[in-house]
Amino acid sequence: MKIFDPHVHMTSRTTDDYEAMAAAGILAVVEPAFWLGQPRTFVGSFVDYFNSLLGWERFRASQFGIRHFCTIGLNPKEANNPKLADEVLALLPRYLDKDGVVAVGEIGFDDQTDAEEACFAKQIELARAHNLPILIHTPHRDKKRGTIRSIELVRSMKFPEERVLVDHNNEETLPIVLESACWAGHTIYPNTKMDEHRMAALVKKYGSDRIVVNSAADWGISDPLKVPKTITVMRQLGIDEDTIQKIVWSNPVAFFAQSGRLDVAGIDASPEIDRKQQYATNSVLRGER
Amino acid sequence: MFQLQLRSIHTALMTTRALSEFLRTAVRSRGDSAARIWFDEALAQIAGGTGDLVASYTKARRLGRATLSLNAAEKSDAALLLPDAQFDHWTVEDAGRAALLLSCATTSPESFVRAATDCYDHGDSAEQQSWLKSTPLLPEPEQLLAIVIDACRTNILPLFEAVACENPFPARHFPERNFNQMVLKALFNKVALSRIAGLASRRNADLTRMAADYASERRAAGRTVPSDIGLAMTETP
Numbered sequence: 305m306k307i308f309d310p311h312v313h314m315t316s317r318t319t320d321d322y323e324a325m326a327a328a329g330i331l332a333v334v335e336p337a338f339w340l341g342q343p344r345t346f347v348g349s350f351v352d353y354f355n356s357l358l359g360w361e362r363f364r365a366s367q368f369g370i371r372h373f374c375t376i377g378l379n380p381k382e383a384n385n386p387k388l389a390d391e392v393l394a395l396l397p398r399y400l401d402k403d404g405v406v407a408v409g410e411i412g413f414d415d416q417t418d419a420e421e422a423c424f425a426k427q428i429e430l431a432r433a434h435n436l437p438i439l440i441h442t443p444h445r446d447k448k449r450g451t452i453r454s455i456e457l458v459r460s461m462k463f464p465e466e467r468v469l470v471d472h473n474n475e476e477t478l479p480i481v482l483e484s485a486c487w488a489g490h491t492i493y494p495n496t497k498m499d500e501h502r503m504a505a506l507v508k509k510y511g512s513d514r515i516v517v518n519s520a521a522d523w524g525i526s527d528p529l530k531v532p533k534t535i536t537v538m539r540q541l542g543i544d545e546d547t548i549q550k551i552v553w554s555n556p557v558a559f560f561a562q563s564g565r566l567d568v569a570g571i572d573a574s575p576e577i578d579r580k581q582q583y584a585t586n587s588v589l590r591g592e593r
Numbered sequence: 594m595f596q597l598q599l600r601s602i603h604t605a606l607m608t609t610r611a612l613s614e615f616l617r618t619a620v621r622s623r624g625d626s627a628a629r630i631w632f633d634e635a636l637a638q639i640a641g642g643t644g645d646l647v648a649s650y651t652k653a654r655r656l657g658r659a660t661l662s663l664n665a666a667e668k669s670d671a672a673l674l675l676p677d678a679q680f681d682h683w684t685v686e687d688a689g690r691a692a693l694l695l696s697c698a699t700t701s702p703e704s705f706v707r708a709a710t711d712c713y714d715h716g717d718s719a720e721q722q723s724w725l726k727s728t729p730l731l732p733e734p735e736q737l738l739a740i741v742i743d744a745c746r747t748n749i750l751p752l753f754e755a756v757a758c759e760n761p762f763p764a765r766h767f768p769e770r771n772f773n774q775m776v777l778k779a780l781f782n783k784v785a786l787s788r789i790a791g792l793a794s795r796r797n798a799d800l801t802r803m804a805a806d807y808a809s810e811r812r813a814a815g816r817t818v819p820s821d822i823g824l825a826m827t828e829t830p
Contacts, residue, residue, distance in 0.1 A: 446806065
């Protein structure tokens with residue numbers, strides 16, 4: 305079973321995680337730009353963060369045989385800092401043209417403020433200008449309304465819905481997303497959002513079209529092996545292999561391939577691991593050479 | 594009209610001075626003598642215009658994290674100054690920091706806001722908690738509002754609690770949307786709604802709907818609904 309985790313914040317994870325993910329069959333990941341758990345106060349922090357997603361993290365993943373892609377965007381939480389938000393938005397076009405950037409994201413709503421909506425809309429325009437799909441983060445609080453508002457905004461801006469992935473769905477938001485032409489992401493977390501059994505139940509009820517699952521592992525309580533663990537539960541509950549393969553591989557590949565920057569033929573083959581390689585004189589080795 | 598404005602400015606200034614004096618006295622009667630001497634010096638330097646408020650704000654940690662535990666006489670003094678203020682969750686360090694901020698509050702509003710903002714921006718988690726707890730005592734609340742709203746976006750629970758719990762500032766100053774988000778976040782983080790000061794007076798139709806939607810989402814996920822969720826609703830749906 306080939307596995308693609310379409311949402312995981314590897315910057316916050318260890319090399320042990322990379323080892324375990326590779327061993328579990330994860331061949332490729334998408335790391336969306338998000339916040340860091342603590343607010344950034346200078347635009348320079350974003351410059352370094354974006355550079356790290358495109359550089360060091362991609363290299364680090366390759367050293368464990370995993371293809372690393374990313375999405376670039378201003379997250380909704382930090383959209384509420386007006387000075388910072390303007391500076392980051394001005395920075396984005398430069399990054400959205402880069403290789404391996406497969407969507408604009410995570411964008412969307414957190415507190416559902418006017419500032420968040422303005423940044424969200426501006427980034428939908430940027431996605432159009434850079435010919436990229438978008439990855440939408442749906443809020444923890446007032447989620448159903450936030451999901452509806454997100455789809456309404458996409459629709460009002462006439463952005464093609466098939467190029468939109470609405471993430472972090474639950475039992476109440478999934479049918480709303482499936483009624484549109486958007487794709488539906490599900491984050492399998494140990495305690496919040498969605499778990500493996502509930503996910504399997506949703507697949508039994510709604511099928512596999514436009515449905516993807518991810519670990520969204522980050523600096524909080526989370527687990528980068530949640531996609532393989534969900535596969536195990538789906539099998540136990542009798543979901544067939546083709547359906548599972550579609551959800552954990554074909555769907556995310558098809559969605560992000562719309563960026564034109566996902567080498568579909570290439571990602572099947574694991575990159576060759578040569579840990580003597582260096583990234584700007586640094587390597588994942590600790591003087592083992 | 595002008596007379597009235599002058600009088601209300603005068604009253605606010607009196608309250609600021611009286612609160613400052615009240616907290617100084619409370620801090621002086623607690624903690625060790627070295628800390629007391631440092632505290633008096635820091636206040637004198639700030640009053641004399643030679644002090645470094647941001648540095649003193651950090652150093653106030655030497656006043657200690659023992660709970661302030663106001664005695665009955667102090668509590669009645671506090672209630673006279675600020676009827677809705679709550680000091681039960683304050684430490685001596687919190688009170689010392691509030692006194693430091695208030696000692697700058699008699700200068701121009703602009704320089705006070707700048708100094709107070711500096712203390713927050715450069716603060717570690719404990720300093721930011723002290724700062725947020727002290728907001729109901731500070732002048733220029735409208736100028737500080739954006740910081741307090743933004744603090745609610747934290748993932749650090751004690752920081753969130755410093756805004757949301759036992760603090761009358763949000764009920765007094767938050768716009769409805771921000772107040773509602775704060776209440777939902779409290780539910781989400783299992784913070785008892787009874788700890789939100791002034792919740793009963795700020796309940797509204799949108800908050801009622803948001804709480805009902807949250808309960809529905811929890812049920813659909815096979816999870817329990819917080820037993821105090823009704824406190825966020827104007828009527829039970």
